[in-house]
Every structure is written in C-alpha cells, then in structure tokens.
Amino acid sequence: MSTILRNIIVTAAAMGTVATVAAAPAHAHAVDDVGSTSYRSTVTRLEPATDAIDVSVGGGDSYLRLVVQPGHTVVIHGYGGRGEDPEPYLRIDPDGSLHINDNSPAASLNEDRYADVAVPDRAESGAEPSWQIIGAEGAYVAEWHDHRIHWMSPEPPPAVQSDPRQRRIVFDWTVPLTVDGEPVVVHGQLEWLPPVPWWVLVVAALAAGGLALVGGRRSGRASVVPVVGASLLALAAALGELLHAESSANLVGIGLPVLAVLGGALALRTTDERSRFAPTLAAIVAVVVWGVSRLPQARLAVQTNLLPPTLTAVLVAAAIGLSVGALAAALDSRPAPADANEPSDA
Secondary structure, three states: OOHHHHHHHHHHHHHHHHHHHHOOOOOOOOOOOOOOEOEEEEEEEEEOOOOOEEEEEEOOOOEEEEEEOOOOOEEEEEEEEEOOEEEEEEEEOOOOOEEEEOOOHHHHHOOOOOOOOOOOOOOOOOOOOOEEEEEOOOOOEEEEOOHHHOOOOOOOOHHHHHOOOOOEEEEEEEEEEEEOOEEEEEEEEEEEOOOOOHHHHHHHHHHHHHHHHHHOOOOHHHHHHHHHHHHHHHHHHHHHHHOOOOOOOOOHHHHHHHHHHHHHHHHHHOOOHHHHHHHHHHHHHHHHHHHHHHHHHHOOOEOOOOOOHHHHHHHHHHHHHHHHHHHHHHHHHOOOOOOOOOOOOO
C-alpha cells in the first residue's frame, strides 16, 4: 500500500473517531434541535443593566443561554402572567442549580418549536410552582427554547416572502427575568438573512465539473484524482458541521463522505482499469447523494458549521460538480469488456 493511500485511509478513520466523540449532545436544556437557518436572533441590551447575568442566543434563533454569577437567584418567566404576578418557568439558585416549574405552561410549550403540544391541565400561569431540579449545583447556566425570540411559523414573514434576497429586521422581542427579586428585561432583535445566491453554487458546480471532466479523462490513477478531491471537499464540509459546538448533526451526516474517501482511496490503489470503475462509481454516488441532500440547507445564511456559510455552500456545490464531471469522464473512457474486441469463431 502506498504512503499516499495509507495517509488518506488513516486520516478518514481519525476524522471518524473525532466525530464520534464530538457527536455528543452539547445542550442539556435546549429542547430545540439546532440547525441551519435564515434567521438570527441577538440580544441587544439588558434593562436595567446588570453584571449578575450574561444572556446570549444560540443556534441562530434556537435557544437562549443564561449564565449567572455565583450567589445570585434568577427566575426566568414564561408566557403567562403580567406585571407583579409573572409566570415562573426556570430558576437558578445561588449555588448554581437549575430548577423547572412543572406547573408552568412554558415547560410544555417549549418542547416544540411551534408550540404544537398539549399542555397538561395542571399547568397554569397562576398555579402554585412545582419546582423540579434539572441542573446540578455549580453549573450556573440555563439553556431553553423560547418562542419570543423566533418566527412562529415554518413560512417566512410576508415581507420576507415578497423579497427573500433583502436583509431585514423581523421584529424586536423581550424576555422578562427576575434577578435577586428585581425585574430585568432582556431586549433582542430577530433578523432575516438572505441565503447564498443560487448562481454562486451553479458557477462553483460548473467550474468544478469542467475540471473533473478534463482531469477524469486522463489515463491511469490520475483519472481518480477528481473523485478523491470531491470526497475530501464533502468530508471537510461534513466535519465542519459535526464538530461545531451547536450542531445537532450526527454520524449519519459524515458516513457518506467517509465512504467516498475510502472508495476513492481504493480506486487509487487499483491498477486495473476495469476494477477501478466500481470503487470510483461508489465514491461518486456517495458524494452526489450527500451533496444533493445537504445543498438546500447549505445555502442558508446561519450555519452550525465551523466554516463560513458561503464557503460551506461552495464546498457542497463543488463536490457535486466534481463528482458529476468525474462520472461523465469515467463513463466516456470506461474500457470495453475483455472479449469485446476478440474475433468471432465464424
């Protein structure tokens, strides 16, 4: 086995091992799956300002994260109640432990992004709180999905639908808290960010496909280089997503790119032209299937990926283009069957 081939296989195996470790859930109290989106929600200010807490948004618009300094008590309010009688939903104690009020309607409503759940009869905003501990002492952190910070429909707002290419503010939002018995309001803003234009992906795919079509017609192992390139691009994009701290991706998303890399490595090692076709085709199919399934999400402006959004989209499109170009070249230059040119007995 050549040094280059050995390095490719070892690298793919190592990446898979790292991905297995990284696939563990990152958010113990965030009930909403984090993924790519066109929305970004941000905290703009606390009113009044306080150093006792730090509030941020994760996953674009997926969840709120509250970090509390030791020694403070913070209550996060739900959607019911007003003024001096708000609905208590979550509580962080001075020792850092986190509690949830089972009688808060928000405890049920926050289990689904669009609140499409049944609320138990006992859960009322004015009911006596029933606190259950869900976070250990010393954590001082709460993460929860909050409907106030995102658009409550799978369909974009009417203004966005009229021109999705325009960046715009969707709405301003507030989330009420109580810090050491004093009211504090978290102010924020939800924004729509346009996706990566289709023409960028088309150009990337066509350019990569053209290179693969030319390179794939070369003789010998050199013809496999575009396939290996496509596999590595797919693996880079998949790993960027899997290793992101907020990603809800799993090993399924990286399985096809890893298989493609291994198929390309096997094709590089194979000296016989006819035997090389099968692993080459397997690698191409793996990349195309992965890429087509990822492309719609890869266009979105807010990615759970270590790579920048535009680069992620270009990598996916280029991987598809390389694979399709390599397939066309492989079919065009595939050797004839062994007996095709043998003279007949007639």
